[in-house]
Amino acid sequence: MDQPFKAALAALRNNHQDAPKNLRAAFTSDPKRFQHFSASDGDLLLDWSKCAVDATTMALLEKLALSVDLEGRRAAMFAGERINVTEDRAVLHTALRNPRSEPVMLDGHDVTVDVHAVLDAMSAFAEDVRSGKAAGATGKKITDIVNIGIGGSDLGPAMATLALAPYHDGPRAHFVSNIDGAHIHDTLKGLDAGTTLFIIASKTFTTVETMTNAATARRWVEEKLGAKAVGSHFAAVSTALDKVAAFGIEPTRVFGFWDWVGGRYSLWSAIGLPIMIAIGPKNFREFLAGAHAMDRHFATAPLLNNIPVLMGLVGFWHRAVCNYPARAVIPYDQRLSRLPAYLQQLDMESNGKSVTLSGGGVVTPTGPLVWGEPGTNGQHAFFQLLHQGTDFIPVEFLAAAEGHEPDLKEHHDLLLANCLAQSEALMKGRTLEEARRQMLTKGIKPEEVDKIAPHRVFSGNRPSVTLLYRKLDPHMLGRLIALYEHRVFVEAQLFGINAFDQWGVELGKELATGLLPVVDGRENAARHDSSTAGLVEHIHRLRAP
């Protein structure tokens, strides 16, 4: 990394000593702390006032962003420059949500035209499936779709379909990803082949999990309905159209995308077909419009008023300056229960790197461990560690002001009260004196108070940010997901890494290929290390009749 970055980073590290250590005191001394450390874009608000930053921290973080030319890098991404340098590819998932009227040129060609041609074809197919026009081989309407894909070809559609359940008026959607036969077995168990449509989703159409599950699904359809039925029960989404043709799926049911769409950034493309069939093309286009609105905000808002930039800066502060190893994503929104899993791929596959764009070693820690569960469930599981554990783990709370169940408003009020209480508790904590006073007021004996009070102390000063939005509708979900994509991009620029490759998943895949003949008994394990060989031998022993 060059000199201006190093200087800005050193200044930030110095500021770490001075930034507020006592957040309660920071809120008392600045009654407008919330106004100073929150930003909004219409009905979406980010509050990071419960993080240990001050105005100087934010100014230094802005300086750091300028030192890596964040604005120039952002413009390069939107303009289709080949910023994925290790794969020599443009990164244009933003073009997938561009309106028809806005051209995006790549190698002299307007990709918006291709994007909308696929969207139109998907919409026509989705409508046909939803209306019953595209019926099964026996003439029955499709009641269930099964998406077979993994990673980016599964997590996004699965997360978004669940998130948008109130808008779901199409066939039921199921998602099979794991190569564990239990996944497809249990999914097919309740289904009628005559009313089931499989969507085989794979960017490369080579991924072993997806190809194995797809072959099993095809066998199931052939057994139940005969080989001729396959055409009416399969569709595919891929960039490898030749491989799809070889699998035998009719060309009219194949929806393409492009190498400039990364797998974990692909739910806006034809990979979103199961979402579109579930919620209908109109709602799907609202979802795209929401993402586009966030793209405009990211591209144009001043850095310190720009929600993805702010989340990236605060994320960098926590990871690279405060050295916190993880971040918890806690949606107080049950329908976002798959968001943490989706973000694990988006964030960790993008920013889990140790080598910079120029091939050198990174100079700061890079992407954190991302994990989470919905609130309030998490409160009754792992929040103990968030409040009193030895590590500080920044928390990202997400919550909607309004639910979709007006007749259950008391549930929503309790949900929000819990969300706010958790972030307040993390920030405020409870001193020994407060713990003692509380116990004495309850009439507990002083000896008992001496013994127990230390266990009832909360350090406080544990950082959290809150994303608050009006309602989780398709437009808002699009904005939220695009926000997270851009936040990952911002952090990657500060880490100096390429967020768009994923070489780290290759080695395990290669070794699995080599181990299959060992596991199934065709080869012996002698050339493997003694642990691997010992485990294989043990598998064989356990399997022996």
Ligand code: F6P
């Ligand atoms: O796990 C690696 C990966 O390449 C992901 O990046 C991708 O989303 C997933 O596998 C699935 O790949 P494909 O869509 O090509 O089947």
